[in-house]
Structure formats: structure tokens, C-alpha cells
Amino acid sequence: MRYEAPETLDAAVALLASAGEETKVLAGGTDLLVQLRTDLIAPTLVVDIKNIDETRTIAETAGGFRVGAAVSGAELAEHAKLSSVWPGVVEAVSLIGSTQIQGRASLGGNLCNGSPAADSVPAMIAAGAVANVAGPNGRREIPVEDVILAPRKLSLTPGEFVVSIQLPARPARAADAYQRFIPRTEMDIAVVGAGVSLARDEAGKITDARVSLGAVASRPLLVKDAADALIGSTLDAAALTALDAACQAACQPIDDKRGTIDFRTEVAGVLARRTAEIAYKRAGA
Amino acid sequence: MKHHIQMSLNGDPVEVLVEPSQTLLDVLRDELGLTGTKEGCGTGDCGACSVMVDNRLVCGCLVLGPEVAGKSVETIEGMAEGEVLHPLQRHFLEHAALQCGICTPGFLVAAKALLAHNPDPTETEVRYWLAGNLCRCTGYDKIIRAVMDAAAEMRQAPTARTELKDQLQHAGA
Numbered sequence: 001m002r003y004e005a006p007e008t009l010d011a012a013v014a015l016l017a018s019a020g021e022e023t024k025v026l027a028g029g030t031d032l033l034v035q036l037r038t039d040l041i042a043p044t045l046v047v048d049i050k051n052i053d054e055t056r057t058i059a060e061t062a063g064g065f066r067v068g069a070a071v072s073g074a075e076l077a078e079h080a081k082l083s084s085v086w087p088g089v090v091e092a093v094s095l096i097g098s099t100q101i102q103g104r105a106s107l108g109g110n111l112c113n114g115s116p117a118a119d120s121v122p123a124m125i126a127a128g129a130v131a132n133v134a135g136p137n138g139r140r141e142i143p144v145e146d147v148i149l150a151p152r153k154l155s156l157t158p159g160e161f162v163v164s165i166q167l168p169a170r171p172a173r174a175a176d177a178y179q180r181f182i183p184r185t186e187m188d189i190a191v192v193g194a195g196v197s198l199a200r201d202e203a204g205k206i207t208d209a210r211v212s213l214g215a216v217a218s219r220p221l222l223v224k225d226a227a228d229a230l231i232g233s234t235l236d237a238a239a240l241t242a243l244d245a246a247c248q249a250a251c252q253p254i255d256d257k258r259g260t261i262d263f264r265t266e267v268a269g270v271l272a273r274r275t276a277e278i279a280y281k282r283a284g285a
Numbered sequence: 286m287k288h289h290i291q292m293s294l295n296g297d298p299v300e301v302l303v304e305p306s307q308t309l310l311d312v313l314r315d316e317l318g319l320t321g322t323k324e325g326c327g328t329g330d331c332g333a334c335s336v337m338v339d340n341r342l343v344c345g346c347l348v349l350g351p352e353v354a355g356k357s358v359e360t361i362e363g364m365a366e367g368e369v370l371h372p373l374q375r376h377f378l379e380h381a382a383l384q385c386g387i388c389t390p391g392f393l394v395a396a397k398a399l400l401a402h403n404p405d406p407t408e409t410e411v412r413y414w415l416a417g418n419l420c421r422c423t424g425y426d427k428i429i430r431a432v433m434d435a436a437a438e439m440r441q442a443p444t445a446r447t448e449l450k451d452q453l454q455h456a457g458a
Contacts, residue, residue: 003305098417103341186416
């Protein structure tokens, strides 16, 4: 196995597109090194993207925040402005693993690991985040909900990698939240995860919403029907019931040791309600 | 191809040749002979290999050796100052917060990182911060008490350790 740590996007793209190489992108390594050790993967070339400036910086832009794909969870949580503007995204990434894992784990890595249960992904989808991708044909933007196609399968083409995540600007009276269910208090993989981002008007009526669910299908879901259940309401009992039903209807989970199909489906509805209530409260604060 | 890397290790400049597939943990133990950092699971679940890289707590088993080129690495070997134990080390001994000792270096490095970040943690904060360090002997309670006591001592007398060191140096001279 070769290791390269290019300092420019072009050099990284050239390496990742090298013919005859089985390549892997290294950000924080908290999934990649485990896969290497357990022989799940055997790349001939590992490209560490952390020497590329854009992957390691949080930049406030006119359009919101551009968060480097390899910025660690600890760095995100320490960024006061980002934490206040996108509390749901930050609380989601903060749920990943231990303090040690937080020192390395990143939004880009969590996304490109391609797990349907990744904690930060439903939060990014709810936030309307976009992945900034570089590849042999230049740069392009992919909405986060379109990146994971199936477990470990991404929509990126050979040679492409995620450089940064664009989080949009936050309108007034808007907020997001993420909740997950695990059978213990810390350090486990989501049985269900729910992300909600919403905006309300001065009277408390929800004017815009996005709802995303994790670990209940072969990929993280953007649930439009669930958002429609919220929009126009003041998050009254009827809206919450409709949200619950829309989330349950969107679930196509598996039965495994973490939860049965019935359990995951019911929990998805309950978690979506709780998450919407937290986001709504934050948006009014 | 081996990588020739330079890093700061416990404050000293170090040069070492590393294989691309070697982890930082492998480099510390096998190339540099620093066996204080332990290998438990090798997959980032147990925290036995906790080290600091550029002032950030990480698992040594989840960092590739070549990644630390130009970085500052701190391990358990840098914790005591000569014969003078760090307050955390002393309180671990006083509380008998270890039995087999394999997890101890990781707990100490992680606890030191906590106290640098938060000198006055609640018990809950200590337990959450150390949730990534597993101990199969002690049941954790003595470890938590040792960390709380060390934190209290370090808050009260940040200079006591320096004075003790001066005394020891004086006595030795």
C-alpha cells in the first residue's frame, strides 16, 4: 500500500484517477483504518486529503458555511458560530463515537463511509447541505441526500472525492435538530436517527421544513411527505400525528440485532416528533 | 516505500522511517520502543492507545504513521517529569485505580486531555469524556474518583508540582 498526502486538489484528483490503482480517500480514518485492519479493503493507494486547505477549514461564506470534509467533530463542536447556526448538524456529528473518535471523525468521512446509519448524514440532509466534489472533470455539487445510493455505494464517479460540505445560510426564526435512538447512553450505532430543519413565521406557523431519517432504509432518506405534514402548521397535535405517519410510511428498515422492522418503524415516528419539537423550540428562541 | 518522517515526540524532535500501512501505535511501539501506549482492540473502541496529536486526543491505532509527519505527538512516556509523577498518576496509585494496568496509560492520557480542556469537570463530564476508554478490571469507580481528586488538587495548587520537583532536584544535588 502506498500513502500520498497531496497539497492541492489537482494533485489529489490525479492520484485518485491513477489507472490500475485501487484507491481510498483518507480523512479522519476512523472507519478507513478499521476496514484496513479487518481486511475489508486492500487499497494499493491511500490518498490523505488533509493537507489540502479546503478540507481542513471552516469558512463563513455569503451562502452560509463551507465546512472542510476532514474537519474533525471536536473542531466543529468548538466553533461557536457554527454550533449556534446549525445546532442539529453539530449535535449529530458530536454523537459519533468517543472523545478519541471526535478528535478525527469528519462530516466528509461519515458521508463517504456510505452507512445508512451515519449520524451526521440525516442532519446534513435536513439542513439542505450540499457536497462540494472535485474530480477529473472538474468540480460539481451534489445534494447530500443524493450521495449515498446504498450501503457503501456512493454516487461519486472514479477519481471524485468530497472536498467540503456547504451548509446554507440560516433564515430568521429557523433551526435544526437531530436525535437518534440507541439502546445505551453513548457510543453505539443508530437504530433510528431523525433530522429536522424548519423555519417559522412570527406567529409560529412553520413556513419551511426538511425531514430526514437514518437507519430505516438502505440509504438515509429525505422524507418530503413528512416535511409537508409540518409546513403550514404550528406543530400542533394533528401536525405531529401526520409527521409520525409520514415517517413511518417512508421506512423500509431491516430486521437485525439492533431492532426489528416494527420497532424501527415505530421509533422513527416517535423520534421525528421529538426532533421536530426541539427544532421548533430552537427556532422560536 | 517507507516514509522518512519528522515529528515532535513528548517535546523532542524525532526522525523515523515508517511503512505506509503502519499505524502511529505501531510506530511508537515497534520503531521507537515506546511501549507505554498499549494495543487493546486495534479498532478505536477501547482507548488503550490514546495519545495526543497536535494537542488533540486520538486513538493511535486509527492514525497512519505517515500522517504525523511534522506534527506534535504526546504519549504516556511524557507525563511524569523524571521521577515526579503527574498528579493523575499519583491519584491512580492512591486510589488503586488499576488492576492489570493495560488500560491505565490510555486513561491517564485521556484524563490529562480532559483536565487541560476542563479543569473542573463534574463526575458526569468525566464519565462521558472517558467513555471511550474501557477497563475490564476496576468497574471504573476508582478511576473516576482518582480523576476527580487529581482535578481538585491541580485546581488548588497548580504550582505545588513544580515546587516538589525543585525540592527533589535540590535533594538529589
